[in-house]
Amino acid sequence: MAASVDFWFEFASTYSYLAVSRIEQEALAAGVVVTWRPFLLGPIFKAQDWNDSPFNVYPVKGRYMWRDMERLCDGYGIPLKRPTQFPRNGLLAARVTLAGGDAGWVPPFVKRTYRANFAEDRDIADAKVLGELLRDVGADPAAVLTEAGSDAVKAKLRANTEEAVRLGIFGAPSFVANGELFWGNDRLADALVWAKRTA
Amino acid sequence: MAASVDFWFEFASTYSYLAVSRIEQEALAAGVVVTWRPFLLGPIFKAQDWNDSPFNVYPVKGRYMWRDMERLCDGYGIPLKRPTQFPRNGLLAARVTLAGGDAGWVPPFVKRTYRANFAEDRDIADAKVLGELLRDVGADPAAVLTEAGSDAVKAKLRANTEEAVRLGIFGAPSFVANGELFWGNDRLADALVWAKRTA
Numbered sequence: 001m002a003a004s005v006d007f008w009f010e011f012a013s014t015y016s017y018l019a020v021s022r023i024e025q026e027a028l029a030a031g032v033v034v035t036w037r038p039f040l041l042g043p044i045f046k047a048q049d050w051n052d053s054p055f056n057v058y059p060v061k062g063r064y065m066w067r068d069m070e071r072l073c074d075g076y077g078i079p080l081k082r083p084t085q086f087p088r089n090g091l092l093a094a095r096v097t098l099a100g101g102d103a104g105w106v107p108p109f110v111k112r113t114y115r116a117n118f119a120e121d122r123d124i125a126d127a128k129v130l131g132e133l134l135r136d137v138g139a140d141p142a143a144v145l146t147e148a149g150s151d152a153v154k155a156k157l158r159a160n161t162e163e164a165v166r167l168g169i170f171g172a173p174s175f176v177a178n179g180e181l182f183w184g185n186d187r188l189a190d191a192l193v194w195a196k197r198t199a
Numbered sequence: 200m201a202a203s204v205d206f207w208f209e210f211a212s213t214y215s216y217l218a219v220s221r222i223e224q225e226a227l228a229a230g231v232v233v234t235w236r237p238f239l240l241g242p243i244f245k246a247q248d249w250n251d252s253p254f255n256v257y258p259v260k261g262r263y264m265w266r267d268m269e270r271l272c273d274g275y276g277i278p279l280k281r282p283t284q285f286p287r288n289g290l291l292a293a294r295v296t297l298a299g300g301d302a303g304w305v306p307p308f309v310k311r312t313y314r315a316n317f318a319e320d321r322d323i324a325d326a327k328v329l330g331e332l333l334r335d336v337g338a339d340p341a342a343v344l345t346e347a348g349s350d351a352v353k354a355k356l357r358a359n360t361e362e363a364v365r366l367g368i369f370g371a372p373s374f375v376a377n378g379e380l381f382w383g384n385d386r387l388a389d390a391l392v393w394a395k396r397t398a
Contacts (some may be wrong), residue, residue, distance in 0.1 A: 048257055058247055058369065060367055060369045061369050061370075063367060064367060064369065064380060064382055067380070068381075068382070068386075071389070168259055168262060168263060170257065170259045170260050170263065171260075181263060181266070182267075183263055183267070184385075186383075186385045187267075190270070
């Protein structure tokens with residue numbers, strides 16, 4: 001069986017931006033297949049009585065996070081422009097991702113959308129913006145956005161988020177390799193090693 | 200000027216155990232001088248309305264942390280035995296560390312104490328236990344414990360914790376190199392690189 005990892009990400013999450021920008025190359029080099037699993041942190045945070053990003057609830061931690069992001073993006077050579085709104089609602093972007101299924105444009109769309117949010121300060125909650133990003137990656141905006149609003153896709157996203165809770169996921173990005181949970185961009189390499197070792 | 204890093208640690212903190220076990224070797228290899236700065240997370244957590252470790256306040260995160268610690272300790276080749284009490288109060292151990300000042304037994308005492316807590320399940324809040332650990336590293340238990348109870352040492356620990364807050368520290372371990380804050384065992388290497396680059 002091929003070594004594989006489930007990649008759990010939330011469009012609002014800063015550290016997911018880092019993982020999204022690295023995972024394809026890293027997984028390819030490691031010989032690990034990636035399944036892209038969008039989910040929502042909102043319901044998970046609400047269960048902990050947070051109605052906002054913990055980086056806003058705890059401003060000292062938030063200040064650190066933005067500085068940490070600057071350093072890490074510098075190191076990876078990826079652009080960062082602190083968004084004027086944080087967090088942005090990733091609900092529609094997650095549904096668009098699921099509407100894409102296995103289509104080849106899905107990973108490029110996910111990367112394009114993170115860049116729009118965290119390097120171009122664009123509102124990824126806006127269907128018009130997502131339509132433009134879909135066009136950027138060669139997808140059909142009207143067809144995909146319609147599918148993204150379907151009951152089937154809505155149910156899929158709810159199911160993803162429920163599965164994340166069952167897996168013990170409490171933040172993003174997270175990686176699951178053969179049932180083993182790794183949390184945070186810092187654990188990507190460990191997750192890939194685990195996937196290989198247990199394949 | 201020699202490259203240097205302030206190493207901020209809290210005796211109750213699991214991830215500090217990892218950093219404590221690695222920092223001397225890593226810093227030596229990097230040519231960076233380490234200043235050991237014990238402080239207390241309790242007052243910092245209380246200011247965020249946590250009266251317990253966030254790993255207890257958020258059990259899902261706590262479960263993950265213990266599993267993550269198992270994997271990391273395995274990787275580093277250091278022993279781990281989940282303590283029957285968590286967190287243990289690190290107040291007296293921190294005062295003992297400050298009572299030691301620049302004495303050569305201080306780093307060995309800190310390492311010995313983390314091992315007692317996280318690999319031997321011993322109560323590091325107990326003066327008798329700390330006395331034994333001081334003896335293990337060649338210090339004079341009676342003299343050091345008396346000094347640890349002095350007003351001067353108590354004030355020093357309060358000052359350390361206040362300085363940590365001023366530096367924007369919100370968790371442990373943290374590393375500060377030329378005013379730049381790095382949080383977490385995962386950032387040790389980055390902190391050492393920063394220290395060298397800005398020395």
